[in-house]
Amino acid sequence: MQRKQQEKEPQSSAQSVMATILQSIPKEAKVSKIDYEGPRIALYTKSPLYLMEHNEIISDLVNVIKKRIVVRTEESIRKTEEEARQMISKALPKEADLQGTFFDSAIGEVSVEVKRPWLLHNNPAFNVAQLTESCGWRLRIRKATTIQSSTIQAINYNLKVSSTERAKQLKIIGENIFRTRLAQKSEVSLLTLGGFGQVGRSCMLLATPESKILIDCGVNPGARTPMEAYPRLDWANITLDELDAIVISHAHLDHTGFLPVLCKYGYKGPIYCTEPTLPMMNLIQLDAVKVAAAQGRVALYADRDVKQIMRQTVTIPYGTVTDIAPDIKLVFSNAGHILGSATCHFHIGNGDHNFVYTGDLKFGKSILFESASWNYPRVETLLIESTYGAREDIQPTRQEVESAFINAVNNTLVDGGKVLIPIPAVGRAQEIMMVIDHYMKAGQMIEAPVFMEGMISEATAIHEAYPEYLARELRQKILETDDNPFDSEYFTNIEHSDSREEPLRDGTPCIILATSGMLEGGPVLEYFRNIAPGSKNKIIFVSYQVNGTLGRRVLDGSKQVSLMGRDGKVEVVSVNCSMIKLDGFSGHSDYNQLMSFVHKLRPKLRRVLINHGERRKCENLAMNIRRMFRVPAHYPQVQEAIRLF
Numbered sequence: 001m002q003r004k005q006q007e008k009e010p011q012s013s014a015q016s017v018m019a020t021i022l023q024s025i026p027k028e029a030k031v032s033k034i035d036y037e038g039p040r041i042a043l044y045t046k047s048p049l050y051l052m053e054h055n056e057i058i059s060d061l062v063n064v065i066k067k068r069i070v071v072r073t074e075e076s077i078r079k080t081e082e083e084a085r086q087m088i089s090k091a092l093p094k095e096a097d098l099q100g101t102f103f104d105s106a107i108g109e110v111s112v113e114v115k116r117p118w119l120l121h122n123n124p125a126f127n128v129a130q131l132t133e134s135c136g137w138r139l140r141i142r143k144a145t146t147i148q149s150s151t152i153q154a155i156n157y158n159l160k161v162s163s164t165e166r167a168k169q170l171k172i173i174g175e176n177i178f179r180t181r182l183a184q185k186s187e188v189s190l191l192t193l194g195g196f197g198q199v200g201r202s203c204m205l206l207a208t209p210e211s212k213i214l215i216d217c218g219v220n221p222g223a224r225t226p227m228e229a230y231p232r233l234d235w236a237n238i239t240l241d242e243l244d245a246i247v248i249s250h251a252h253l254d255h256t257g258f259l260p261v262l263c264k265y266g267y268k269g270p271i272y273c274t275e276p277t278l279p280m281m282n283l284i285q286l287d288a289v290k291v292a293a294a295q296g297r298v299a300l301y302a303d304r305d306v307k308q309i310m311r312q313t314v315t316i317p318y319g320t321v322t323d324i325a326p327d328i329k330l331v332f333s334n335a336g337h338i339l340g341s342a343t344c345h346f347h348i349g350n351g352d353h354n355f356v357y358t359g360d361l362k363f364g365k366s367i368l369f370e371s372a373s374w375n376y377p378r379v380e381t382l383l384i385e386s387t388y389g390a391r392e393d394i395q396p397t398r399q400e401v402e403s404a405f406i407n408a409v410n411n412t413l414v415d416g417g418k419v420l421i422p423i424p425a426v427g428r429a430q431e432i433m434m435v436i437d438h439y440m441k442a443g444q445m446i447e448a449p450v451f452m453e454g455m456i457s458e459a460t461a462i463h464e465a466y467p468e469y470l471a472r473e474l475r476q477k478i479l480e481t482d483d484n485p486f487d488s489e490y491f492t493n494i495e496h497s498d499s500r501e502e503p504l505r506d507g508t509p510c511i512i513l514a515t516s517g518m519l520e521g522g523p524v525l526e527y528f529r530n531i532a533p534g535s536k537n538k539i540i541f542v543s544y545q546v547n548g549t550l551g552r553r554v555l556d557g558s559k560q561v562s563l564m565g566r567d568g569k570v571e572v573v574s575v576n577c578s579m580i581k582l583d584g585f586s587g588h589s590d591y592n593q594l595m596s597f598v599h600k601l602r603p604k605l606r607r608v609l610i611n612h613g614e615r616r617k618c619e620n621l622a623m624n625i626r627r628m629f630r631v632p633a634h635y636p637q638v639q640e641a642i643r644l645f
């Protein structure tokens with residue numbers, strides 16, 4: 001960072017941007033300070049009301065300078081938190097039901113959490129601009145969740161205690177982004193550091209003569225040696241302070257598991273992701289530390305490194321063009337895969353090259369998410385995942401898989417049996433919850449209690465906290481009605497192991513969702529031990545079962561399996577229940593969906609690169625893209641340098 005600041009020239013383009021802003025803002029706006037706030041330019045005012053009532057001033061300005069602008073209140077006009085809280089509580093209509101407030105003093109913003117946000121929109125009795133003017137804090141109205149997410153609370157606490165340090169850091173980030181370009185020549189290379197020709201440790205470096213961006217930073221949980229488990233940053237021959245930014249496509253461990261290690265070893269720069277990706281990845285990263293401890297392994301990083309991520313992350317909503325380096329702009333769009341998952345569009349140079357990285361992609365609608373976006377203004381190089389890239393990887397339609405699921409559940413419940421669904425806490429669990437709630441309410445699934453145990457309720461709370469990232473219908477239900485499916489009366493969360501008595505009681509038909517998804521640990525094992533011997537019961541697998549896991553062995557027909565008992569002794573469990581595996585709830589595109597995504601992109605692509613798939617899948621997808629669309633398609637391996645432009 002230091003290096004780049006010293007290189008700054010006196011007559012910079014940044015100064016001319018500042019001059020344009022000063023000239024365009026009228027006196028009445030009372031702007032007293034202009035400062036960088038990471039990738040944004042913040043205008044500080046003593047009277048936010050004027051700019052809030054004349055928002056065309058800011059939008060016109062953004063059109064001229066092509067940079068993001070935010071209006072902030074000057075610190076001197078901000079009331080104390082207690083005073084502001086009282087003013088807000090007084091101004092809010094009672095029925096909106098205020099649940100909590102969070103003050104972020106680094107940016108002068110207050111999140112106001114209410115049960116019924118719809119009562120505040122277009123409500124003449126509640127004037128946000130007036131309230132901002134009088135309390136001195138910008139209000140952000142948010143939907144309160146059914147249960148509070150402890151991860152989001154931890155992030156808020158961390159933001160609070162680090163607000164001075166963060167404000168300084170954001171300024172440095174801004175100075176770096178808006179530094180004068182030294183190299184006028186555009187050249188773009190991609191270095192593959194992990195997740196090419198394999199699933200796991202996704203990581204790559206996007207480099208121009210001007211900037212270096214690291215994209216994703218995962219681990220490969222299945223690998224046996226460190227050389228195969230972690231991204232090959234050693235091979236890229238870069239130091240952490242040379243990086244301009246790290247961009248994260250989504251929260252899964254194979255895309256974020258190595259990120260805390262970079263913070264541990266001194267990465268100080270910005271981390272960009274969507275807003276829900278931050279709590280989701282923190283939840284997953286902290287869980288990985290716990291799992292390592294439980295298995296007697298030394299974790300790669302500690303909780304404090306995850307806290308550091310919270311402080312360095314700059315979140316960006318879908319669809320917002322953001323400068324992340326002097327010659328690179330980034331736009332996130334919905335990838336349909338898990339909450340907050342994004343395709344990353346990099347606009348390089350003055351439109352010299354457009355590179356889109358899909359991350360993990362679902363090109364198909366689910367109850368939780370809309371299908372991935374595809375309407376980029378321009379793409380020359382597409383990098384697409386290929387988890388299900390082989391021609392035979394065709395999933396059943398949503399309709400088919402949902403009716404198979406309903407039948408499987410109904411047949412078991414009607415017999416008085418229990419249904420056990422081993423499930424990953426993040427994504428799949430919430431999708432299955434929504435399916436159950438939907439069909440029980442519609443009368444197509446027999447009503448029965450649904451018990452959940454593991455990280456599921458925490459992950460669910462995070463989903464509920466960001467309704468704007470969910471599919472339209474679900475979002476409307478949460479933001480505009482009292483009929484919130486996450487708060488359904490069917491669901492009961494099991495918080496402690498001593499509350500398992502109810503779901504396990506004889507003769508009570510019920511559905512149990514528990515982690516982990518492949519029977520490799522977690523509370524699901526306790527349920528498995530009790531449910532597997534009963535012939536009336538059923539286990540439904542809705543996620544991929546990796547070779548060698550207990551889930552796979554059971555699915556392949558093992559009638560007796562050994563488990564480690566609570567007292568440390570090996571216990572043999574007989575498997576007499578029925579079981580079924582359902583494809584089609586996957587968060588990944590199948591072969592047809594991958595192909596139709598490529599087909600949709602306009603104007604015609606110059607090149608397709610393929611990653612995130614076993615070698616055979618990558619190869620197969622590349623071949624079919626070449627054949628069907630007449631576009632050059634390659635599947636690089638790890639440790640390749642590819643010239644994009």
Ligand SMILES: [Zn+2]
Binds near residue numbers: 250
């Ligand atoms: Zn993923």
